[in-house]
Amino acid sequence: KTIQEQQMKIVRNMRRIRYKIAVISTKGGVGKSFVTASLAAALAAEGRRVGVFDADISGPSVHKMLGLNTGMGMPSQLDGTVKPVEVPPGIKVASIGLLLPMDEVPLIWRGAIKTSAIRELLAYVDWGELDYLLIDLPPGTGDEVLTITQIIPNITGFLVVTIPSEIAKSVVKKAVSFAKRIEAPVIGIVENMSYFRCSDGSIHYIFGRGAAEEIASQYGIELLGKIPIDPAIREANDRGKIFFLENPKSEASKEFLKIARRI
Ligand code: ADP
Numbered sequence: 001k002t003i004q005e006q007q008m009k010i011v012r013n014m015r016r017i018r019y020k021i022a023v024i025s026t027k028g029g030v031g032k033s034f035v036t037a038s039l040a041a042a043l044a045a046e047g048r049r050v051g052v053f054d055a056d057i058s059g060p061s062v063h064k065m066l067g068l069n070t071g072m073g074m075p076s077q078l079d080g081t082v083k084p085v086e087v088p089p090g091i092k093v094a095s096i097g098l099l100l101p102m103d104e105v106p107l108i109w110r111g112a113i114k115t116s117a118i119r120e121l122l123a124y125v126d127w128g129e130l131d132y133l134l135i136d137l138p139p140g141t142g143d144e145v146l147t148i149t150q151i152i153p154n155i156t157g158f159l160v161v162t163i164p165s166e167i168a169k170s171v172v173k174k175a176v177s178f179a180k181r182i183e184a185p186v187i188g189i190v191e192n193m194s195y196f197r198c199s200d201g202s203i204h205y206i207f208g209r210g211a212a213e214e215i216a217s218q219y220g221i222e223l224l225g226k227i228p229i230d231p232a233i234r235e236a237n238d239r240g241k242i243f244f245l246e247n248p249k250s251e252a253s254k255e256f257l258k259i260a261r262r263i
Pocket residue numbers: 025027028029030031032033034035061139192193227228229230231233234235237238
């Protein structure tokens with residue numbers, strides 16, 4: 001199949017999705033996949049039709065944070081399309097991670113092959129009608145991320161995930177100039193690992209404090225929410241459980257609901 005034919009299919013599929021939000025970070029390990037998964041769960045809890053596309057081909061992990069196993073596959077249909085896997089309460093997930101045999105097999109693909117895998121998935125996954133598609137990008141703002149975001153037509157905007165110690169390092173500036181290149185706005189910043197609340201109630205700003213507000217106002221970008229450090233988050237993710245559903249009353253989950261209502 002030619003790239004043009006695939007691109008036409010992608011355009012057709014993406015037309016049925018109202019908001020396409022690309023989740024970006026400037027480095028790995030800041031919780032981008034966790035934020036994507038939690039936001040998807042919060043949007044679904046708010047009654048939105050939501051899909052999650054894992055575009056992090058080299059390190060797909062968002063499917064696991066949504067309770068799915070590597071290698072479980074995606075159901076193919078007679079017309080040659082593939083259905084996303086549906087997770088209660090109605091989150092549709094498509095990821096190369098579902099198609100890989102197991103976690104231990106590293107994907108050592110060159111850029112061009114990764115890009116064509118992304119294109120193929122976007123052309124053949126039948127999302128149906130969605131309100132939101134959250135796209136979990138690979139970490140960084142390099143060429144690979146640029147290529148991926150250029151494949152997806154009319155991205156509504158970028159959601160920047162960062163941690164306090166990173167935010168001062170022109171993370172926002174980088175994200176803004178990246179978004180400009182593909183002519184989409186930055187919807188807002190989610191600051192993850194903002195603070196830790198001790199059992200005695202005291203708050204500790206492990207990675208620093210205050211920069212997010214300052215930089216958000218400097219760039220005229222909304223600081224959508226601050227997610228605390230919570231050992232229950234790491235623990236739920238490691239067990240392959242959806243943190244938001246297991247801990248609906250937690251500070252983090254309340255914050256995700258707030259963000260879901262604002263995007
Ligand atoms: P990224 O996608 O940016 O590489 P992940 O979402 O994979 O980052 O998160 C990295 C690790 O940090 C995971 O083990 C995750 O469970 C953990 N984590 C993310 N956010 C938090 C948080 N707010 N509190 C505790 N652990 C977190």
